[in-house]
Amino acid sequence: MSAGFGLAHLPYAAVTYAGRELIVVRLGDDVIDLAALASASPPPGVDPAVLATPDLGALMAAGPRVWAAARTWLQDVLASGTSTARIPVAEVVTRMPFAVADFVDFYASLEHASNLGRIFRPDAEPLLPNWRHLPVGYHGRAGTVVASGTPVVRPSGQQRPGPDGRPGFGPSRALDIEAELGFVVGTPSEQGRPVGTDAFADHVFGVTLLNDWSARDIQAWEYVPLGPFLGKSFATSISPWITPLAALDAARVPLPGQDPAPLDYLVVQGPAGYAIDLEVDLNGTAVSRPPYAAMYWSPAQMLAHMTVNGASLRTGDLYGSGTISGSEPNRRGSLLELSWGGTEPFALDDGSTRTYLEDGDTVTLRATAPGADGEVLTLGEVTGTIVG
Template sequence: MPNTWVPLPTDSGYGIDNLPYGVFTTDHEPDRPRVGVAIGDFVLDAGAAARAVGAPLDVLDAPSLTALMAAGRATWRGVRASVTTWLTDPSRRASVEPHLIPRRDVVLRLPFEPADYVDFYASEHHASNLGRIFRPGTEPLSPNWKHLPIGYHGRAGTVVVSHTPIVRPSGQRKAPTDAVPSFGPTRRLDIEAEVGFVVGAGSELGTPVGLDGFADHVFGVCLLNDWSARDIQAWEYVPLGPFLGKSFATSVSPWIVPLEALDAARVAPPARDVEPLPYLDDRAAEPWGLDLSMEVRLNGHVISRPPFASMYWTAAQQLAHMTVNGASLRPGDLFASGTVSGPEVGERGALIEITWNGENPLKLPDGSSRTYLEDGDEVTITATAPGPNGTRIGFGEVSGRIVAAR
């Protein structure tokens, strides 16, 4: 990869090997969202740059990423190659440089229009921890867990961009010792540190997408926080699963890292002790495990470093399972990995695990403690991945601050 003429901080996760896509506005044009590309401490106004160099790339001259995403893999590759050329060829600098905007001067928006949202449950460590919490003395994993990627359908309309305030949800709650349920704000508001996968190219209803179709349909990767009201969830989830305890908000990071930028981060998933059915069998396929290093901060304090490489089910297997019944894909479909947790206490991606359902309160450096989130708390999830030649691919952050119930 050639060097860029854009000045880069030495520790930038937004180098020429990354080039994530987002959507932004500026203070003087707050009602004109535009497609942007992160490079160093700048955001490239991609549509304006395309016009400046005379490139016929209408998919970049748009208020969201949806048109680019829907165009398919050949277009994704072509656009990425073009943007790379603009930012590395010195002869293009005079045309392109005026369309670089300092990142501090832009407002990042929700980068795509969510179509459907599916959340999975793919970490064996997370699933086992929850099984031990809620079913002590029994087998922690359900009998189907190692045979298929378990998931549920969420609410696409409540997917929000990073830094959107999270209103504490209300609903029914019933503790085991309560005679009847009560109604009110959740007392057990939690986080789930996850990775999201954004679908670009759609598929035909009735036609499954196999493991080998993953890169043809998934446009890129973002960070995701699947906020969870554990007391509401515990009362409602039998027998049909998560509903109001999850659907009030899901936060995503504003930058979508192209799948192509993650070639150096691909790793084999953990060894599996149950042979998957053929449509999920990736042993002979190129691996789609990803070596992402994640970090979770609560009010600025690091509370966890979940390792994404430990996830039992890969995103390619999740997509294959999600469509094996013939369900179609649409541009903007979002599916999430499920909580990322590793084998160590400091690698757990949710407070329910970190505090063992409140039994072991989390001690913060400022002297306070938490079992679950309080109003005013802010949670920030960040991640990086290996890039070529020792570089790091940055994902930015997904943050949210809790505000009181309405």
């Protein structure tokens, strides 16, 4: 059985098989057709109709009681080993697992934010005054979130002015990645009613690996004063596999510490971080291993901040953690940091060097996390290749 895809994990996906669109969970080297399994073994507390749909939207919208009932049913039935609803994973084609409603990306790593401050403001305090008081974020483009494997077209845009004072225009020459986790909202909320940190698990269905591709030269010219726009909105890749939030209970860890203490609406109780270890692979070379446990702001705090003004949640909302970086150079989650703003090329195993991405480069994000009963979970990878 493929490591990391046991009964403690059971990640969900939407797939095509033999001309049919199904939702499945992965178990080892197989996927389980949920509609077929429900027909053979009806799930207590779950309307079988939410399992007989082309994507995860209906199941996500059904809420935490149904998510828990479905997970218990799956673990009980699949533990018996009698399921006939198995399909080899090699025979299915994964698709976008859900329709993205809104996309928000945060900036929640102290190390990443500090590194960028040192790169761009070397003679000033690395962090801006608001950073330790709120999870900084921006609203992205839901329509450019794509499934793993979708080619990433190098974007064009305006860049900083040359000697004549006029901005340049052309393909980005500073194309970058951001290694992140994405949090998938299932249960909506009412507009005007903030969602507290204690309601995180009532609304978030699961977690996916996320690569927020970034054109740093376009971003550098446009982002003042309103923040990221075209330098970010051309493509964001997610894994087609959604790890249920409940599968990560054993991965919960305390936050590294927050100073000053956050405002009341951002206070979290108990361990609010996750011990998820990522790997950034560029053309077959592992160039970085970012640790999610180092993140300053937790996903529950991001959700609370995202809704504190009364903004509502919708089924299919996706929010990213922002770049995950550790304190050591080999744990930085972006090429901007790994090359220190393009000034320090780093080597790949084939003998070539990089500062930013070249056409034909392939980036793959992988991750593991501790699961129940000592099982290690392997999150579904996300990959993309740059095309000119």
